[in-house]
Amino acid sequence: MSNWAGLRKIDDGLFAAVTDTYKNLLQFDGSFEDEAGAKSTVEEFLAGKRTAGDIENISKELWAWRQSRLKRRPSEVVLLQRRLPEFAASVPRSQKDITAVFEEAVNTTPAVALSLLKRAIRAARAHGDKEEVENKLREKWALELVAIIQEAELPAAERIAALGNDNHFWLRAFGRRRGKTLRNRARAWKPVRAWLQGSLGISWPVDAGVILRYLEERDEIHRMGKSVPKSILASLSLLEGVGMVPAGKRLCEDPLLLESIKSWTAELEVDQAAPKAAAMLPVSVVLICELVVCRPLYPPGLRFMAFILLVMVWASLRADDMQNVNPASVKLSQVGLRFILRKTKTSGPGRKVGELHGFISRVVGLSGFDWLGEGFKLLTSERFSWARDFLCPCFTNEWDEPKREYMDAEGLALQLRRLLKELPTPVRQMGTWKVKRELLLPGDVANFWTGHSPRHFVVSIAAAIGISKDRRDYLGRWAYAQHGSQDYVLTSRQVVQAIQTTVCKTLLLGGDGGGYIEEELLCTLRSFADDLGLNGEEIVGANTVMQWDGHKQTWLLGGQYPALERVPIAEGELEAKLPGEYEAFEAEPDEDEAPYFLTVSRRGFRRLHLSKRCAVRRERCLETIPVFHLGEGIADAMCKLCKPRVEIGEESSTSGSEDTVEGEQEAIEPEPFGGGLGLGPLAGGLGHDQDL
Template sequence: MSGTGLGWPALVPPYRNRLEEWFSTPEKLHASFDTREELVSLLRACDNTLLESSLQLIADALLEWHADNARTVASGRRESRRRLTECLPSVPGTGLSLHEHYNQIALQSPLALLPVLRKRKLATDRVVDRGARATEEIRLRQEYALRLAAIMQEAQLPVCKVLAGVSNAEEAWPRLFGTRRSKTLRNRFRAWDKFREWLLYSRGRSYPEGVADVLDYANERFQEGCGKTVLESLQASLSVIEGVGRVPSTQQISQDPTWQAQLKSYTADLVSAAPPEQPASMLTVAIVLACEIFVCTPGEPSYLRALGFVCLLMVWGSLRADDVQGLLPQTMLLDERGLSIDLARSKTTGPDKRTHTVKVFVERSISLTGHDWLKAGYALWKDFDFERDYLVLKANEGFTEPLEKSVPSSTVALYFRKVLSELKTPKREGRTWKANDQRPLLPGYTSSHFTGHSARNFLSSVGAAIDVDPRELDYLGRWKVGGEGSATYIRTSRQVVHRLQSHIACSLVTGQPKHYIEVDSIKALTDYAAKAGESESQVRRRHTLLEGSKGLGGSWPTLALEVGVAAPPSPVEQVSMPGSRGDYFIVTSRTTGLRRLHMLGCYVKPENCYDVKFVSHVGAEDVDNICKDCKARMKAQAGEEESDPSSSDSGSESM
């Protein structure tokens, strides 16, 4: 039994080193004793020179460690048993092994998969954390909720009396803050903590007694030249604490007219004195071309190429760095229509939002250089598509492979800059775009000009410049989700997004029907390069690729796809031709990700479902369960007693 994550006991180095020498692994140490008597005898047998006092101290520490890790070891044993049950041993001397016989039966009838699916679900529910990012969100949310709760308890706000009789107060306090995200609670706590520190040293108390305390603090911060959002953050924190704390509205400082009037006055002065907001720097077309070439260059570090694919996905999917960590890699699919992947968590989607999840689409023929970056990038990420609730993993030192650890969105933005710094200047040789290895596209530290939001605004900005309907541009960034309803967005988004992506890409390549002018974005980049000590003219030459009304030059589409993959058959045609697409189809739930197997002819219609995959053969790794109605039909076809299909729950699939 290995890979349980069990660590060594926390002993001082001489004794811990001896344990590692005697037992080699923590698992062996944990399994070597069950009682104190067994442990004492074992320690004496290993080292008879130990003093009795040292022996008893070591025994106490090991027994405590043994008890604390009992559940971890038990989970590891269950996982080991699960793996054994799914791997039948080979039987020598026969034509086919038991495992091969089992695979044959499973291919002929998916009913044979039921025992494995049942055992796998039970084991997974016990030992696997399906979402490290969601778990971290819950942990941080509870942490900052309890910190804010401590502020209310310290101030003895009315809500404390309400919860005085609650048996499990630790569970009740965090839920007072509703569905506020951990970042929201964190910002409220940080803003209040600074105000509380001022109160302690200036007034000798931890909670304001009246509006005068807030006015004095605001005036002092204003005289210091604070940021334009500092006082607004204080107001937001005050509003949350008083609202959740059940302070009567007539006594709430946040609702005091005098404070609100002064807050507006302070904010207006701070905004007028602050420098104008700068939008995220616009990517140049040369950067997009260089990224495509980079992803398709085998000589570059493999995981850095995979991150280059993420950069292009951010460009064509209009994604922020934070959105990237809400993508579910196990849902990434590349077919005849293009690439699709589920976005489960963003500012407008998530389990506590109206829309739980949406899809991000990239049309299959999208390529400005003729390099099939979608196929190359998809192949790279298929090696890292194990189930998790985030996309980008932590890179090793050389960016050759990832570590199985999540990274925050700030690190994703830094990886974005790392990819940009490695890009080479694209050059055209005949009809082929190649990289000039001797000329970096962004020399020195010029890549710092761009942020994690730069990729998101590229497609919509180019679309607006070439007169695309603004109402349709909202589909690119998924701004339509909240406006017209998630169901309408899901039904129409793929077609609209694909059409817009093709239209914009065609305009960049051919310059028709209207060419894109990127003088402003190149000017901003060259100005930054000059400040960074780089040659302004050199950077301008390397990024100036558009030739006026000719665009990049060439014809559209630039990517020559294989014959027959340009237009997939509709779901209705797929059902009418069962032999051509398989006898089964797998429906993936939009809200839970559950993969349910159906037979053709099931009353669950593929054309009404969100994510459908047609198959001829099914393996245990392909599905999570089987539609009850279809299961009854399978049993009837196999000659078994047919069960009552009226209890089918297959209709619960998210359409």
């Protein structure tokens, strides 16, 4: 500061302004080079504060001060100029290989990895590698969630940073969750994060009240969907779980938030209509698809898609299931078609159910043409038999050539809609089904159905003609895959094919109680077509292929059964003895849901249950409370059905069994109740009827 002393003597106001603007003499020396520049500087700082005469005098003194100072020592600029040759001529650079630097950036920076993943996903689709596409999608959405965890500075971010911050460790932290699950969680949290940053300037909610404020504001702006609150809670639970937030600090366990979410859901369900099941396909669509498959005059892609639709109809498959069928596993014999679903939403590596098998009886058919045989020839032809891990390819608009790139379930659903729009109309002439040129579903009538529609056909008709639920449960769910016994598989095949042939026989020859009646479906179709400005009556007339037989008092297609002469074993055995009780495995526990829940009776009695593993279901109870971690005095009693499973779990955990899954290990910790999970005299407690 001593270098500035002379400037203070000239004028205190100038000194204060200059030292506030210029942090050192080097900067001030460069601000003017002559007496005129000195005057300009003084005018800039003191204009309006001093008279013109004072500014003139101060400018002369400033210039004199600068000259006298530079006579005694060189200016800071000159000093820097003299020292420049002493500085290094080049800047030392890192000796790391540029490839290693790039790989380190990709492996430790989710944002960089995400941009590369998007390109990798496009490349995998183009090469037709379904497994790689799914793995890349899972990695993409996992890294999206990792970015949120790192931004929120949750405990996991510091722990994985200590391990090297490798993205590989992050991907492991998400367990076996599917890419679609991670996608849904990331998309549900995205608007919450945007609101937190825009409204409060934070990246993570500080308490449950922040989430409640968000829900209120979002609903005021636009009415929320009924699933929105639960989706946000599930996303919060996932982020806190993977983020390793301590149990006592997790917002997803806050009773205020949990009860508010239940209140929001109940309120929104009242205001909004219940979800509608996908409409069934009419019999006319199934019939015309058989004719299209068996007519070589149609483009190969149109014939192949008609075959795909028929397989979905008779095997009761979703679009996603269809793309998980391994083409190499499809086999046709005199018994029927058999295939393997390698990996689905509820099966595959790491899940309770491994490979799933699907069957279609050889005698199934409505037209009298061998659609199974012709479709199998198409599948095994040179045009469609290239190696791939998905069944149905994408086709050009002309249906002439398949594209060798992977198409997901949404793409298959849209392609099925394209098929429906181009189907001709079936007509019966001289006892034989033939094809008319007119479109069966003109305009946008095909939008009446969705990708789930084929799955409902056989199941709905089977229910209508009185086939018991324990038999119908084998359609499309393939419960026999829970067991490794080959006898179980063969017996289940008998049941599945028996249902298929019974439905086929009912459609052809009719049945008790009028057979299968399409009147309600066709009436709804007529209204839909009329709303589109089309002739609904004419469209319904084209789709009415079932005729009323006054003598038999039933609706039927007519003709003989079976339409194809095949061995009787292909028909299956509807009364086959089931190998065991059916256990639905589609409702696997969600890794983001609470492992326990409490039922609360009208008297306030609280009973502890295992989620998804108890006969008592939360949705059937008057009041329930989710429990993520057990604590002292959390319940008055334990469920009688759950207690034996817990005790078995305790024994297996003490023996160090490697077969116990992680979720079960958490469910059988004995510490919270002391001396095992027995609750002493309250262990018996009240019966289940008093909980419901």
